Amino acid sequence: MKLVYFAWVREKVGKSGEDVSPPPTVETVTQLIDWLIAQGDNYRVAFGDMKIIRVAVNQQYVTTDTPVQPGDEVAFFPPVTGG
Amino acid sequence: MIRVQQEDFDVSREIASLRAGDLSIGGICSFIGTVRELSGGAAISSMTLxxxxxxxxRALSDIEAQACARWPLSGCLIIHRYGKLEPGDQIVLVVTASAHRQAAFDACQxxxxxLKTKAPFWKLEAGTDGADKHWVEANGSDTLAANRWDDTQDKT
Incomplete structure (x- = not known):
């Protein structure tokens, strides 16, 4: 599974992306985030306030109850500020 | 048509190219977003998108398709820049062309x-001393402005 991070989420995690292989029990975005938080304090800090985290799976906005599976590209970023 | 690019754009040339050869067009609306010199009252030296x-x-193409399905547009162009920009620089261009002005105005807006609430862009502003960099926070009024399109189905 490919994870990508943008803006301050990228800064807090400390990298722009990574390939991860979470256990099969990780079936949704929420479970993926919980698993990441257990991997280190950088994730705990980045995902400390889920109200200001947006998620896309395979480049489409999703809610955190959305399923994830191997091969997916999952992106985490703050609310957008373009335009 | 959509373009995501680092380089600047020439509004006149883009409009000329969009309307070239299409005599059905009766109105063209354009919006140009630019970098303000002040952010929350403090001067900025640059902004990095x-x-x-x-x-x-993908997201810009989707929304362009939605606008074309909702209004009778003869042409549509979205250009959004990324990278380092300075106060006064152009950030974004939206051009809509239609037989009549109302569709062009509404689709452009x-x-x-x-774009302001869904396109995946983030602004990092640098203060004039260069040291103070901060990510711009999303604006609640932008969300309200975008939400009003959810329940209006007016077509002109």
């Missing part, structure tokens, strides 16, 4: 309202 390559192009 980060985006999500791949999702950005719909597109920029949507």
């Amino acid at each position: 980060e985006h999500y390559p791949g999702m950005t192009e 719909f597109l920029i309202d949507w």
